[in-house]
Amino acid sequence: MNQAYITALSYYLPANILDNKMISELHPEWSIDKIALKTGIEVRHISAEDEFASDMAYSAASALFSEYDVDKHDIDFVLLCTQSPDHFLPTTACLLQERLGLSKNCGALDFNLGCSGFIYGLGLAKALIQSDQAKNVLLITSETYTKYIHPNDKTNKTIFGDGAAAVLISKEKSDGMLNGRIGNFVYGTDGSGASNLIVKNGGARFKNEVGIDLIDENGSTVNDDYLYMDGKAIFNFTASEIPKLIKKGLDKNEISLDNVDLAIFHQANEYMLNVVRTRCNIAKEKFYVNFSDGGNTVSSTIPIALKRALNEGALANVKTLLLAGFGVGLSMGTTIVTIEE
Amino acid sequence: MELNNFIEKCREQFVDADEIDLNENTLFREIGSYDSLTGMSILFMIKDEFNIDLSEEIYKSKKTFKEIYDLIETMK
Numbered sequence: 532m533n534q535a536y537i538t539a540l541s542y543y544l545p546a547n548i549l550d551n552k553m554i555s556e557l558h559p560e561w562s563i564d565k566i567a568l569k570t571g572i573e574v575r576h577i578s579a580e581d582e583f584a585s586d587m588a589y590s591a592a593s594a595l596f597s598e599y600d601v602d603k604h605d606i607d608f609v610l611l612c613t614q615s616p617d618h619f620l621p622t623t624a625c626l627l628q629e630r631l632g633l634s635k636n637c638g639a640l641d642f643n644l645g646c647s648g649f650i651y652g653l654g655l656a657k658a659l660i661q662s663d664q665a666k667n668v669l670l671i672t673s674e675t676y677t678k679y680i681h682p683n684d685k686t687n688k689t690i691f692g693d694g695a696a697a698v699l700i701s702k703e704k705s706d707g708m709l710n711g712r713i714g715n716f717v718y719g720t721d722g723s724g725a726s727n728l729i730v731k732n733g734g735a736r737f738k739n740e741v742g743i744d745l746i747d748e749n750g751s752t753v754n755d756d757y758l759y760m761d762g763k764a765i766f767n768f769t770a771s772e773i774p775k776l777i778k779k780g781l782d783k784n785e786i787s788l789d790n791v792d793l794a795i796f797h798q799a800n801e802y803m804l805n806v807v808r809t810r811c812n813i814a815k816e817k818f819y820v821n822f823s824d825g826g827n828t829v830s831s832t833i834p835i836a837l838k839r840a841l842n843e844g845a846l847a848n849v850k851t852l853l854l855a856g857f858g859v860g861l862s863m864g865t866t867i868v869t870i871e872e
Numbered sequence: 873m874e875l876n877n878f879i880e881k882c883r884e885q886f887v888d889a890d891e892i893d894l895n896e897n898t899l900f901r902e903i904g905s906y907d908s909l910t911g912m913s914i915l916f917m918i919k920d921e922f923n924i925d926l927s928e929e930i931y932k933s934k935k936t937f938k939e940i941y942d943l944i945e946t947m948k
Contacts, residue, residue: 568887568905569887569907762909767912770912770913771916802887803909806916810916
């Protein structure tokens with residue numbers, strides 16, 4: 532059976548920033564130190580008013596093409612993971628086919644997932660390659676969640692940033708590329724938690740509803756027209772379900788935690804990550820966290836962290852990578868990536 | 873688990889664990905860094921260490937670590 536390899540990856544973060552000092556000035560009851568301590572985030576990047584998911588996706592893919600020796604005409608499928616598409620329709624991936632100058636024989640689709648999206652994207656890309664429907668899949672994650680955040684929602688403002696990542700998944704390995712063979716997957720879904728992370732209004736069901744500003748227990752403004760997150764419920768889901776998911780994922784790949792050289796989980800919030808890491812029995816030195824510059828960029832946190840690990844040399848002695856994504860849906864997924872010569 | 877060990881386990885759940893002192897009578901919700909996620913984390917620690925699912929409602933009725941510890945002892 533065909534294998535599928537992560538061969539190249541790049542990312543893009545918008546130029547505009549929101550740092551802890553700026554948040555503290557807007558919300559003086561929150562100190563700079565407290566924000567950093569609670570979240571592990573120093574800086575978030577914010578898309579410009581006229582910058583949208585397709586623009587950031589284009590920038591990430593263009594960075595990938597220029598950084599690696601990739602012939603974009605070899606790409607025969609584009610998968611775009613986004614929950615903030617430019618339009619309800621058409622498919623943003625179709626806009627990207629044209630803008631990136633990809634072949635008209637290229638398949639293209641969007642899929643709507645958040646923090647688990649990169650894992651699902653790897654699974655879809657691998658399936659396309661294994662079933663001989665594609666040889667080179669361009670997987671892009673791109674989100675402008677900050678456009679969904681109420682100006683007075685200080686809680687979500689401290690956590691989320693905008694960003695995009697582009698990853699090339701190929702049937703063949705190439706010299707000088709990452710060559711991370713994608714392993715087996717375990718997925719999970721619990722739609723009963725859908726309302727815990729939601730933008731309720733604006734879609735077809737509540738197209739004409741108008742949200743009302745309410746103040747939550749943290750003093751943040753919540754409004755159904757904007758992003759709502761029940762942090763406690765998400766924490767509960769993550770801390771409770773991810774250790775079980777990881778165990779199933781390791782079993783399906785027929786390896787133990789001892790065989791894992793480095794784990795990269797969705798970079799949501801440093802405190803929550805630490806609790807999840809502890810409950811999964813993963814040693815701190817095997818657990819990669821790098822999101823103080825960028826914050827929670829939703830489906831892009833894992834590929835951004837992977838690229839940063841690669842750039843820092845943190846993958847130099849790594850053969851087996853454990854990846855896991857989890858969040859809105861509620862949705863989760865995990866896989867193993869084995870780095871080959 | 874001894875009470876002192878239990879308090880230490882609770883302290884580890886605070887984001888600024890290295891900078892705070894706790895004892896059995898500390899009103900822990902008054903510590904500046906305590907928030908609802910710290911509470912969830914303490915509940916998960918109790919589940920992992922004692923195999924006890926303490927409800928949030930009961931947890932919220934306890935003010936000190938000693939009160940929680942004494943309750944756990946009765947549930948073993």
